[in-house]
Amino acid sequence: xxxxxxxxxxxxxxxxxxxxxxxxxxxxxxxxxxxxxxxxxxxxxxxxxxxxxxxxxxxxxxxxxxxxxxxxxxxxxxxxxxxxxxxxxxxxxxxxxxxxxxxxxxxxxxxxxxxxxxxxxxxxxxxxxxxxxxxxxxxxxxxxxxxxxxxxxxxxxxxxxxxxxxxxxxxxxxxxxxxxxxxxxxxxxxxxxxxxxxxxxxxxxxxxxxxxxxxxxxxxxxxxxxxxxxxxxxxxxxxxxxxxxxxxxxxxxxxxxxxxxxxxxxxxxxxxxxxxxxxxxxxxxxxxxxxxxxxxxxxxxxxxxxxxxxxxxxxxxxxxxxxxxxxxxxxxxxxxxxxxxxxxxxxxxxxxxxxxxxxxxxxxxxxxxxxxxxxxxxxxxxxxxxxxxxxxxxxxxxxxxxxxxxxxxxxxxxxxxxxxxxxxxxxxxxxxxxxxxxxxxxxxxxxxxxxxxxxxxxxxxxxxxxxxxxxxxxxxxxxxxxxxxxxxxxxxxxxxxxxxxxxxxxxxxxxxxxxxxxxxxxxxxxxxxxxxxxxxxxxxxxxxxxxxxxxxxxxxxxxxxxxxxxxxxxxxxxxxxxxxxxxxxxxxxxxxxxxxxx
Amino acid sequence: xxxxxxxxxxxxxxxxxxxxxxxxxxxxxxxxxxxxxxxxxxxxxxxxxxxxxxxxxxxxxxxxxxxxxxxxxxxxxxxxxxxxxxxxxxxxxxxxxxxxxxxxxxxxxxxxxxxxxxxxxxxxxxxxxxxxxxxxxxxxxxxxxxxxxxxxxxxxxxxxxxxxxxxxxxxxxxxxxxxxxxxxxxxxxxxxxxxxxxxxxxxxxxxxxxxxxxxxxxxxxxxxxxxxxxxxxxxxxxxxxxxxxxxxxxxxxxxxxxxxxxxxxxxxxxxxxxxxx
Ligand SMILES: Cc1ncc(C[n+]2csc(CCOP(=O)(O)OP(=O)(O)O)c2C)c(N)n1
Ligand code: SF4
Numbered sequence: 084x085x086x087x088x089x090x091x092x093x094x095x096x097x098x099x100x101x102x103x104x105x106x107x108x109x110x111x112x113x114x115x116x117x118x119x120x121x122x123x124x125x126x127x128x129x130x131x132x133x134x135x136x137x138x139x140x141x142x143x144x145x146x147x148x149x150x151x152x153x154x155x156x157x158x159x160x161x162x163x164x165x166x167x168x169x170x171x172x173x174x175x176x177x178x179x180x181x182x183x184x185x186x187x188x189x190x191x192x193x194x195x196x197x198x199x200x201x202x203x204x205x206x207x208x209x210x211x212x213x214x215x216x217x218x219x220x221x222x223x224x225x226x227x228x229x230x231x232x233x234x235x236x237x238x239x240x241x242x243x244x245x246x247x248x249x250x251x252x253x254x255x256x257x258x259x260x261x262x263x264x265x266x267x268x269x270x271x272x273x274x275x276x277x278x279x280x281x282x283x284x285x286x287x288x289x290x291x292x293x294x295x296x297x298x299x300x301x302x303x304x305x306x307x308x309x310x311x312x313x314x315x316x317x318x319x320x321x322x323x324x325x326x327x328x329x330x331x332x333x334x335x336x337x338x339x340x341x342x343x344x345x346x347x348x349x350x351x352x353x354x355x356x357x358x359x360x361x362x363x364x365x366x367x368x369x370x371x372x373x374x375x376x377x378x379x380x381x382x383x384x385x386x387x388x389x390x391x392x393x394x395x396x397x398x399x400x401x402x403x404x405x406x407x408x409x410x411x412x413x414x415x416x417x418x419x420x421x422x423x424x425x426x427x428x429x430x431x432x433x434x435x436x437x438x439x440x441x442x443x444x445x446x447x448x449x450x451x452x453x454x455x456x457x458x459x460x461x462x463x464x465x466x467x468x469x470x471x472x473x474x475x476x477x478x479x480x481x482x483x484x485x486x487x488x489x490x491x492x493x494x495x496x497x498x499x500x501x502x503x504x505x506x507x508x509x510x511x512x513x514x515x516x517x518x519x520x521x522x523x524x525x526x527x528x529x530x531x532x533x534x535x536x537x538x539x540x541x542x543x544x545x546x547x548x549x550x551x552x553x554x555x556x557x558x559x560x561x562x563x564x565x566x567x568x569x570x571x572x573x574x575x576x577x578x579x580x581x582x583x584x585x586x587x588x589x590x591x592x593x594x595x596x597x598x599x600x601x602x603x604x605x606x607x608x609x610x611x612x613x614x615x616x617x618x619x620x621x622x623x624x625x626x627x628x629x630x631x632x633x634x635x636x637x638x639x640x641x642x643x644x645x646x647x648x649x650x651x652x653x654x655x656x657x658x659x660x661x662x663x664x665x666x667x668x669x670x671x672x673x674x675x676x677x678x679x680x681x
Numbered sequence: 682x683x684x685x686x687x688x689x690x691x692x693x694x695x696x697x698x699x700x701x702x703x704x705x706x707x708x709x710x711x712x713x714x715x716x717x718x719x720x721x722x723x724x725x726x727x728x729x730x731x732x733x734x735x736x737x738x739x740x741x742x743x744x745x746x747x748x749x750x751x752x753x754x755x756x757x758x759x760x761x762x763x764x765x766x767x768x769x770x771x772x773x774x775x776x777x778x779x780x781x782x783x784x785x786x787x788x789x790x791x792x793x794x795x796x797x798x799x800x801x802x803x804x805x806x807x808x809x810x811x812x813x814x815x816x817x818x819x820x821x822x823x824x825x826x827x828x829x830x831x832x833x834x835x836x837x838x839x840x841x842x843x844x845x846x847x848x849x850x851x852x853x854x855x856x857x858x859x860x861x862x863x864x865x866x867x868x869x870x871x872x873x874x875x876x877x878x879x880x881x882x883x884x885x886x887x888x889x890x891x892x893x894x895x896x897x898x899x900x901x902x903x904x905x906x907x908x909x910x911x912x913x914x915x916x917x918x919x920x921x922x923x924x925x926x927x928x929x930x931x932x933x934x935x936x937x938x939x940x941x942x943x944x945x946x947x948x949x950x951x952x953x954x955x956x957x958x
Binding site: 128131300302303315342347349363365366369371386393476479482514516517518521526527528534536 | 699726727728729731732733741743744747748749750751752753754756757759760761762763764765766767768769771772789790792793940941942943944945946947948949950951952953956957958
C-alpha cells in the first residue's frame with residue numbers, strides 16, 4: 084500500500100484530482116540496468132499512440148552499467164520543443180546516485196516523489212524539494228508477480244498518474260515483447276495494473292487533457308535518427324564512421340538504413356580516416372556524410388579544408404557536447420560554434436547549418452546535403468546532445484524536397500576539360516570518375532582551372548574568390564532562420580529574442596510564456612550560421628530597440644561571431660552560460676522580465 | 682579459348698602531358714613509367730582508374746597520369762582510396778604515395794587498410810627519406826643516417842613495411858626496385874589483378890637527399906623462391922630479408938571486403954516507416 088507522508092509544512096495532499104492540464108512532466112529514475120529508460124520509452128510511445136506529443140531526454144552518468152539513469156518525459160497537447168523545467172512527479176526504482184541528476188529534474192510545487200522503502204531512505208536532495216513523498220514497495224510488488232519487473236510497476240504508476248490508458252501502453256509493450264512470448268506480456272500487464280492501482284491510492288492525478296488529435300501520422304524519433312534520415316532523403320548514399328558520444332546513434336542508424344536502400348557505411352579507424360573516406364566517396368560521385376562530436380571534429384579540420392579547396396562536397400555532423408577536450412561527453416553545449424565556423428586554416432568558406440529541434444534535424448540535415456552538393460563544398464551540421472539524444476513525438480514530417488543535385492559534366496569536348504573553370508554561378512561542373520575525357524586530379528594545393536598545382540597569385544586569388552562567391556551568393560531562401568512572433572499585429576515587438584540551433588525550443592517556449600504576461604517578443608532562431616545572412620538578420624532585427632541574444636557557451640561565441648560580422652542595432656543584452664544544465668525557458672523569461680523592469 | 686587480344690592501350694595513354702617536378706634521376710620517374718606500362722597491360726580504360734595520393738614528392742604522381750586522380754592531404758591517401766572504392770566498386774583504385782606519407786603520418790591507416798582488405802592496390806615509393814621537406818629521416822630510414830633534424834641519426838630501428846603488411850592482413854605483399862622497370866611493371870600488374878588489398882613497396886631512390894641510394898641498383902636482388910600463400914612461411918622468409926630482396930612475397934586468399942554502394946537505389950521513403958507510432 085502506498086504510504087503518504089507530509090513533508091515539511093506543506094498542506095496535506097489534495098484528495099481530489101487536479102484539473103487536467105495541457106502538459107505534464109515526470110521522471111523515472113534508477114541505476115543503470117534497472118530499466119528506467121525502457122519504461123520511459125514505452126510510456127512515450129504510448130502517449131504518441133494516444134495522440135499526445137512529447138519529448139524524452141535521458142540523463143545518464145559516465146558508467147556504462149550500474150550508473151544512474153533517468154528518463155525525463157514531457158507530454159503535451161502540442162509539440163514539445165524542450166525538456167520541462169519542473170517535474171510533476173518522480174518514480175524512483177532506486178535512489179542510487181540520484182543526487183547527481185536531481186538538479187536536472189526540479190520538482191514542481193505540489194509534486195509527488197515515489198520511492199521504494201526497500202531502496203533506503205529518500206535522499207535529502209529530494210526531501211528538501213518539499214515534494215510529497217509516497218512509499219511504494221516496487222520490489223516486493225514485482226516479486227509477487229511471476230516474471231514481474233520493478234520498472235514495469237513504475238511504468239504502471241506513471242501511466243496511472245498521467246492518465247495513459249492501459250490498453251495503449253499494453254499495445255506498445257506487446258509489440259516490444261513479441262519475441263519473448265505471451266508469458267512476458269502477461270507479466271507486464273499485471274505489473275502495469277498493480278502500478279496503476281498504486282497510482283490511484285496516492286490520491287493525486289496529473290491527468291493530461293484529452294489529446295486534440297488521434298495519434299495517426301505521429302512519429303517517434305530522436306534528433307540523431309532524424310539527422311540520418313534527413314541526410315539519406317537528401318541523397319546521401321555513403322557514410323564513414325568512428326563512434327563518439329553523443330553522435331554514435333547517427334552512424335548506428337545510418338549503417339543498416341543505408342544498406343537497405345543500396346548505400347553503404349564504412350567503419351573507419353579514426354576521424355582522420357572517416358572524413359577522408361567520405362571525401363573519397365564523394366569524389367566518386369556519391370553524396371557522403373560522417374558524424375562526430377567536438378573531439379572528432381578537431382581531428383577532421385585539415386580534411387575539411389581539403390574538401391573545400393578541392394571542391395568535393397561533404398557533410399559532417401557535429402553533435403556537440405561539453406568541451407573543450409573530452410569535456411562532458413553526455414551533456415549538451417553549443418561551444419563548437421567557433422571551430423565549425425573558423426576551424427579551418429587558410430580562407431575556407433563553407434556551410435554551417437544548425438538544426439532547431441528534434442524535428443528540424445530532419446529538415447536541416449536534408450537541406451545541408453543539398454547545399455553541400457549544390458555548392459560543392461563542406462557543410463557542417465551543428466546539432467547537439469540536447470536534441471540529438473532526445474526522443475520526440477512529432478507530426479510525421481513531409482519530405483522537404485531538397486535532393487542533392489551536383490553540377491556535373493555529361494561529356495567532354497575535344498578542347499578538354501577544366502575541373503575548376505569559372506562560371507556564372509561560380510560552381511564548376513564536376514567530372515565523375517568513369518566519364519571518358521573528364522580525367523583530372525582533384526587537389527588541395529592551390530590550382531589552375533585545370534587543377535594543376537599553382538603558386539601564381541592570380542590563380543590563388545581567383546579560386547579563393549570563386550569559393551567565397553559561390554557560398555555567399557547562393558540563394559538560401561527563407562530557411563536561414565525560423566522567425567516567430569507572439570503577437571498578431573505588425574507593430575515592432577518589445578523584444579527580439581535572437582538565438583541559434585537547439586536553443587530555438589526553449590526560446591520559443593519562453594516567448595509563449597511571455598505572451599501570457601503581455602510582453603511582445605519576436606523570435607529569430609538562426610539555422611544557417613555560416614555564411615551569415617547579414618542583411619536578412621538586420622532586416623529581421625528591424626526597429627526593435629532591445630535584442631536579447633541567448634546561447635549555451637561559456638565565452639559567448641555566437642554573440643562574438645555576430646558582433647564581428649555586423650553592427651547590431653539598438654540595445655543588446657547577452658545571456659550565455661555553459662552546460663551541462665540546459666538553458667530553460669524560465670531563465671530566458673527572467674532575463675526579459677528583468678530587462679523590462681529595469 | 683584464351684585468345685590473346687591486341688592490347689587496346691599503350692603506356693602513353695596513361696601518361697598526362699604534364700612535366701613532373703621531380704629532380705632529374707629521381708626514382709619516381711621509373712615508378713611512373715612502370716605504372717603506366719602496367720596499366721596498359723591491364724587494359725582498363727584510363728577513365729575507369731583512380732590514382733590517389735597524399736603529400737610528398739612521390740604523391741605528385743596522380744596528375745602525371747591520365748587517370749582520375751586525387752592529391753589529398755598528407756597521410757590520408759588510403760582513407761580517400763577506401764572511401765572511393767566502397768562508393769565506386771567499378772573503378773580500379775591505386776593509392777600511390779611515399780614512406781613518410783604512408784608509414785609515419787599515415788601509419789595507422791596502413792594497418793587498417795591491410796586488415797580491411799578492400800580490393801585496391803597500395804604502392805609506396807620508399808626512398809627512406811622525406812624528400813619534399815628536404816631531407817628528414819622517415820620511418821624506414823637507417824638509424825645512423827645523419828640529418829639536420831636528427832644529427833647523428835635517429836637511433837631508431839626502421840619500420841619494416843612488408844612485415845607490418847603481412848602481419849596486418851594484406852592479401853598481396855611485394856617489393857620492387859624502381860630501376861628494374863620490367864619487374865616493377867609485372868609486380869604492379871599482379872598486384873592490381875590480385876583480389877583484396879595489395880601492397881607493393883617500391884624502393885625508389887631520392888637522388889637529391891639520399892645520393893647513397895644509387896647503390897640500390899646493385900644491392901637489390903631477386904628473391905630466390907616463389908611467392909607463397911602461406912602467411913607463416915612468408916613471415917619466416919621476411920624475417921631473414923635484408924631489405925633488398927625484391928619480388929612477390931605473398932599472395933593471400935582472404936576474401937576481399939564486400940560492403941559497397943550499389944549502382945541503383947531503393948526509394949529512401951521506406952526508411953521513415955520505422956518511426957511511425
Ligand atoms: C599535416 C602535414 N604535416 C607536414 C607536412 C609537410 N610534409 C610534406 S611532404 C612530407 C613528407 C613526405 O615524405 P614522403 O611521404 O616520404 O614523400 P617523398 O617526398 O619522400 O616522396 C611532409 C612532412 C604536410 N604537408 N602536412
Ligand atoms: S627530392 Fe628526392 S624524392 Fe623528391 S623529387 Fe628530388 S629526388 Fe625525388
